[in-house]
Every structure is written in C-alpha cells, then in structure tokens.
Amino acid sequence: MRDLAGAWVFYSVLPGWPWPAPRFERIARFAPWIGAVIGGLMAVLWLLLSALNWPSEAIAAAALALGLWLTGGLHLDGLMDTADGLAAGSSRCLEAMDDSRVGASGVQAAFIVLLLQFSALVQLDGFAPAALVMASIFARVSPLWAMGRFCYLRKQDTGTAAFHRSNWCGWSEGHPSFLLLLLTGLLVWGLQPQLLMAWAAVALVGSAAALLPAEWLGRRLGGHTGDSYGATLMICETLTLLGLALLVPSLLPAT
Secondary structure (H helix, E strand, O other): OHHHHHHHHHHOOOOOOOOOOOOOOOOHHHHHHHHHHHHHHHHHHHHHHHHOOOOHHHHHHHHHHHHHHHHOOHHHHHHHHHHHHHHHOOOOHHHHHHOOOOOHHHHHHHHHHHHHHHHHHHHHHHHHHHHHHHHHHHHOOHHHHHHHHOOEOOOOOOOOOHHHHHOOOOHHHHHHHHHHHHHHHHHHHHHOHHHHHHHHHHHHHHHHHHHHHHHHHHHHHOOEOHHHHHHHHHHHHHHHHHHHHHHHHHHOOOO
C-alpha cells in the first residue's frame, strides 16, 4: 500500500493520500494502476461532455489536455527530450537529453504524437472512453519492459529515475499490472460478452505497442533513462489508440 501511495504521488498531480505514508522505491509496478485512474478520469470527462452534446473533436482535445495536466506533462517531457537526444546523435545523445532547452525535434515529436492521438480518438468516438482507459494501462506497462530488459544509461547517483531500475526485483514487478489487465478483461467480458473479439484485439494491439517501442529505443540508445521511459509510454499510448481506431470499429457489433 505504501508503494501504491508513492506511485499515486509520483505519477500524477492528484492530492496525496492521508494514509499510509508513501514509499517510492518500488512504485513502477503500480504505474499501470495509476494509468487506469488517469484514463478513467479522461473517460469520465468524455462521457460528461458527450452528454452536453460537444462534438467529438472538442472532446478529444479536452480529454488530451486533462491527461497532460493529470501527469504534469512528465511523460511528454521525456518524449521531447528523447527525440532531441536521438537527433543529436550517439555522441551527444545523453547531453542533449539533459539539456533543459527543447529543440526542434522535441517539439515536432510532441506535435506528431498529440495529433495522432487526437485523430485516433475522433475516429473511435463512442469507443474512445474505453480506449482511453486501456491505452493508459498498456502504456505504463511499456517502461516495465524497458526496466527489465535494458540497463540504466546514467550513473545511479545522477539519474532522476535511476531508483526505478536499481529497485527492480525481476519480472514479478509486472504481476500487479497483469492482475489489473485480467480484472479489466473479466469485467468487460461479464458485462458485454459480445465485445470479446474487440477486447481480444485490444489485448493484442496493446501488448505489441507496449513491447516494441521499449525494445526499439533500448537497442537504439544502448539502454534506457528516465526520459526514454516516458518516451516509450507516450509512443505506446499513441500506437495503442491508433491500432484500436483501425481495428475496433470493424469488430464492434452493428447498432
């Protein structure tokens, strides 16, 4: 519970719990649970604005803005820094990622990701609330893969996210995430069994989107940093939403 409380504080701007006192060493395993909360709040906003007859384009923009605010822009910042690092080349990659100034590559990466997410949400329309929740969960599985598969590039005493890797306790770290995904799948199966094929597509797309960006960036950089953890999350979230926008509408039952 203390680790979960720490994850709540670290991964969101939501008010901290009055009890128990947060602990931060092994919070990464609970990141998908915080993602479920953040995605859930974005889904609630979508439903509320839909009830007020807002167009899907306006709702998508508002939902994305809420998600960025709830995370404090933590992961988008990591994406931008990683894009700048990749553009700088292998010899100056970490130096560019450490630079507090944002370069053209970082700005471009942010625009591309947000525009793709916006387009996917508009296309998903009525399925967007569910897609937001699942994308938020799967996206936070991606850094777990990065932590387990690759070394941490910066020295342990200088990297701001080094504690994630130094407190890694093996693949058992993913058990809370698998439990969350199982519970979500069982809930949907129990309530709407006709959507089984759609949710199987969600699991397939989300799993691929969680693993591939973390693997690609780890190989490209020779390891990971806190910035690239954030980048894998943003890329996974985008790929999941895009994949669902392409696949799910064709799998949903006709209305």
